[in-house]
Amino acid sequence: MNCKLTVPISAQTPSEAVIQAQKASKAGADAIELRADFLKGLTPQIAADLVKNIKNSTNIPLIFTCRDSAEGGQNNYPSNLRLQSIIAAIENNADFIDIEFANFNSARDKILPLLENSKTRLILSTHDFEKSISDPGKIYNDIKAAHPDAIPKIVCTANHINDCFPALDLLHSTNDDLIVLCMSPAGIISRLLAKKLNAFLTFASLEDAAATASGQVTIEQMKNLYRFDKIDEKTALYGIVGSPVAHSKSPNLHNSLFDKTKLNKLYLPLLVDGGSDEFNTFIDNIRKRPWLNFHGLSVTIPHKQNAINYTTQQGGSVESLCDKIGAANTLLLEPDSIKAYNTDLDGALDSITTAMNITRESFKDMSVTIIGAGGVARAIVAGLTDCGANVKIYNRTLSKAKTLAEEFGCDFAPLDELKNINASLVINCTSIGMHPDFNASPLPANLITQEMTVFDTVYNPPRTLLLTFAEHAGAKTIEGTQMFINQAKAQFKLFTNIDAPGDITF
Numbered sequence: 001m002n003c004k005l006t007v008p009i010s011a012q013t014p015s016e017a018v019i020q021a022q023k024a025s026k027a028g029a030d031a032i033e034l035r036a037d038f039l040k041g042l043t044p045q046i047a048a049d050l051v052k053n054i055k056n057s058t059n060i061p062l063i064f065t066c067r068d069s070a071e072g073g074q075n076n077y078p079s080n081l082r083l084q085s086i087i088a089a090i091e092n093n094a095d096f097i098d099i100e101f102a103n104f105n106s107a108r109d110k111i112l113p114l115l116e117n118s119k120t121r122l123i124l125s126t127h128d129f130e131k132s133i134s135d136p137g138k139i140y141n142d143i144k145a146a147h148p149d150a151i152p153k154i155v156c157t158a159n160h161i162n163d164c165f166p167a168l169d170l171l172h173s174t175n176d177d178l179i180v181l182c183m184s185p186a187g188i189i190s191r192l193l194a195k196k197l198n199a200f201l202t203f204a205s206l207e208d209a210a211a212t213a214s215g216q217v218t219i220e221q222m223k224n225l226y227r228f229d230k231i232d233e234k235t236a237l238y239g240i241v242g243s244p245v246a247h248s249k250s251p252n253l254h255n256s257l258f259d260k261t262k263l264n265k266l267y268l269p270l271l272v273d274g275g276s277d278e279f280n281t282f283i284d285n286i287r288k289r290p291w292l293n294f295h296g297l298s299v300t301i302p303h304k305q306n307a308i309n310y311t312t313q314q315g316g317s318v319e320s321l322c323d324k325i326g327a328a329n330t331l332l333l334e335p336d337s338i339k340a341y342n343t344d345l346d347g348a349l350d351s352i353t354t355a356m357n358i359t360r361e362s363f364k365d366m367s368v369t370i371i372g373a374g375g376v377a378r379a380i381v382a383g384l385t386d387c388g389a390n391v392k393i394y395n396r397t398l399s400k401a402k403t404l405a406e407e408f409g410c411d412f413a414p415l416d417e418l419k420n421i422n423a424s425l426v427i428n429c430t431s432i433g434m435h436p437d438f439n440a441s442p443l444p445a446n447l448i449t450q451e452m453t454v455f456d457t458v459y460n461p462p463r464t465l466l467l468t469f470a471e472h473a474g475a476k477t478i479e480g481t482q483m484f485i486n487q488a489k490a491q492f493k494l495f496t497n498i499d500a501p502g503d504i505t506f
């Protein structure tokens, strides 16, 4: 397994390029790619000196690239200057040179004799900045036919996560040195799974602003969040399916749990845009490929209902309360079966009972105000009414409050009636107060009393304005992070069959 974690160097001056290369090496990069086309005023002599300097000041392999602007290069350098710079890189012992496959024929007579007498290896690359490639195998074969010793590099753009599968299939199909990557946020799995699928390399940026392609993660994230050094071909896969998922804390939490428990498992952000068709296709795609080794998924907006429908259509099992809630946030994938669960409910109820130091029996006849009537409200209402609580639902869209209330035998009202609130437990299930809406609260300070327990399901920020108001009123408060941690711990148990370690940080 030799997938090289490679950091592209996109400096505009040679001295900055050397600094970036040293930083990349210090950060644990296995290789660097010097993007010489980013340098201002490039000459073959500058290329030669820079390759020498970087080789002297780092001890990791160097890929020299001077990208044609037709394939995303900077500064529009003419082909002769690019070719002369590449020749200078070979003469100064660059470990690899990358040439666009489209330009190979015009360069081969000058390049191949030099390569024969050097240790430099040739990467032949293709790029599509607009779309994915349905048959990357054809490009692979064309490159190998043109020059069997070349390392093919096929880069395309995923407009949807489902576009990534032909790239993953090609990596899976060969043990040859090969690079296949899908750009864009939808293509991130092609970067994160490169090591598992034994790709020749994958890229990570030094920092967000230094990314040379859309969807690149930083080397710090690759190493610490996605545990690059621990991945191998046996790594079992998990992830969060939703849209958006980029800001989800679930990868941080689950990967840190896998790390603490020393499990060979990786948890991925899985951006699945669209509705049930796209969701179903995605789940079919991963189930059709057992070699990917996907075992479990967290499911978030907008696919919680789709997860139940898919499971039912496939003859899988849906946990009974999950069925009643009409939303699943966890799927377990086994070779011939699929199971749906909802851990939001237990996550929320356990947070309340722990904070109030009560058991679930104590919910009987408790007066509870729920603000909101979306997915989280639905799970909590199902759980609390199941325990016999007296629940009243307040929502901006009254018809949604009415539908939910009628289904679970509760009362309902519009938000402006909160002025008459009379409850011992108040739960915010709206996104009011969530990042970046820090200065908003679903309930004004003057309506909160010392006798109340106030639970805000919003977990970003952990301390919302509502909870600050409640604290000032002397009320007991419960943060959404507690529910988030509890539901994730329950998922972890479902994923691994072992209890999550007690102290959780993410």
Ligand code: NAP
Binding pocket: 301, 344, 347, 371, 372, 373, 374, 375, 376, 377, 395, 396, 397, 400, 429, 430, 431, 432, 434, 457, 458, 459, 460, 480, 481, 483, 484, 485, 487
């Ligand atoms: P959802 O199904 O989209 O429901 C959103 C709810 O918020 C609806 O009732 C909506 O009212 C209401 N709402 C949104 N913006 C509003 C506004 N400006 N004014 C008044 N009401 C507004 O979302 P969900 O899945 O239930 O998630 C709700 C919140 O729960 C999220 O924002 C998140 O912070 C939190 N959450 C926490 C956890 C955890 O583990 N702690 C897990 C998941 C979610 P309408 O019906 O009128 O649109």
